[in-house]
Amino acid sequence: MNMPPGLMISAPASGTGKTTVMLGLLRALAEDGLVVQPFKSGPDYIDPAFHRAACGRASYNLDSWAMGEGLLAAIGAEAQGADIAIAEGSMGLYDGVAGAGATGHGSSAETARRMGWPVVLVVDVSGQAQSAAATALGFARYAPDLPFAGVILNRVASPRHERLVRLGMEAAGIRVLGALPRRGDLKLPERHLGLVQAVEHPDLDRAIAEYAAFLRTHVDLAAIRDAAAGGLKTHPAAARLPLPPAQRIALAQDAAFSFAYPHMLEGWRRAGAEILPFSPLADEPPARDADLVWLPGGYPELHAGALAAATRFRAGLVRHAETRPVHGECGGYMALGAALIDKDGQRHAMAGLLGLVTSYEKRRMHLGYRRAVLQSPMPGHPPGAALRGHEFHYSTILEQPDAPLARVTDAEGAEVAETGSVRGRVSGTFFHLIAEDGA
Structure with missing residues (x-):
């Protein structure tokens, strides 16, 4: 075409x-x-x-x-x-x-x-x-x-x-x-x-x-x-947008959680998944009938106090994780952890579904492509799956006591410390998923 x-x-x-x-x-x-x-x-x-x-x-x-x-x-x-x-x-x-x-x-x-x-x-x-x-x-x-x-x-x-x-x-x-x-x-x-x-x-x-x-x-x-010129002239038979990791996906969407790649969400919708948006900053819990809760990246470090005070949101996450998966990317990963320390050094309790403690007071830029080979499953992908994504944040990990989710390397093949975490049905990564390897 x-x-x-x-x-x-x-x-x-x-x-x-x-x-x-x-x-x-x-x-x-x-x-x-x-x-x-x-x-x-x-x-x-x-x-x-x-x-x-x-x-x-x-x-x-x-x-x-x-x-x-x-x-x-x-x-x-x-x-x-x-x-x-x-x-x-x-x-x-x-x-x-x-x-x-x-x-x-x-x-x-x-x-x-x-x-x-x-x-x-x-x-x-x-x-x-x-x-x-x-x-x-x-x-x-x-x-x-x-x-x-x-x-x-x-x-x-x-x-x-x-x-x-x-x-x-x-x-x-x-x-x-x-x-x-x-x-x-x-x-x-x-x-x-x-x-x-x-x-x-x-x-x-x-x-x-x-x-x-x-x-x-x-x-x-x-x-x-x-x-203007060019444009793809053919559409390979294998071409498709990413498939959804679940049928009914509760997706956090507000000023603290908004960094989701458009091609990912569009692929989920076109494959028949139902996206159920909710706002953690408005203290909204995820939909009770969701199959998966997905927290994208964003700016939780700028809203740590509000997230710590969002008791209905946090209780809803905990309830969901008892029976169904929860996944967070970058800022979403930080919100799933035990605590987040803001730029002023104040510690704020997060959801506590992972043991992760991050600090925006101790800032250091983490930037670059990432290739991850999963050691445990994450929603939509089995152990051993190779994924490609990108990491960009300034927060530093102070504690990461849970099992690593993946072996993660940068674009040149060097291992990076931000392996992600998994505890029970809860997983998180500092990289934003873009595609399966080779997709």
């Missing part, structure tokens, strides 16, 4: 403004009457919610390290019925797993190459002029087989600055698709895991509308549409 043409919005590095460009582009194209399918390259669970707010269509992650060809094809097929697909890259265009080839396995460049999408590079030109062309030329030529559509200049200081940068790009043969003047009010608010969540933005729709108007004034939207 044929997919619509697409583009990859990427950059030389993080912090160049590509998310703002992405949101403005999605909204502007949607305002022009196009059906736009957004994607996110890499294991980001915050940006897809912003994409959906911008164009009204669910956004999905594409991850060439964690996903096999079948799952990539199944997720790419979500673009059916759209007029154009727009993907947002992660970090720098060629940043990926070390030692896996010149471009880095799991990079945005690899995603773009597999999908056949030309790259639009967002270049922060502050502090330079013609020299920006050398950066763009290097990115354009680093992988000759990767289509390169052109650049959008960001944080341009003045008309004279823009003229000088354009002269350099012209000399290098790099097409300029737009030039965005410097505006400090177009920056999205952030916290320790990246952007604040879309639901927490005080006036997100107005902000995105302003991004769209800004891009419409300073970017050649027609040229960007014309540059």
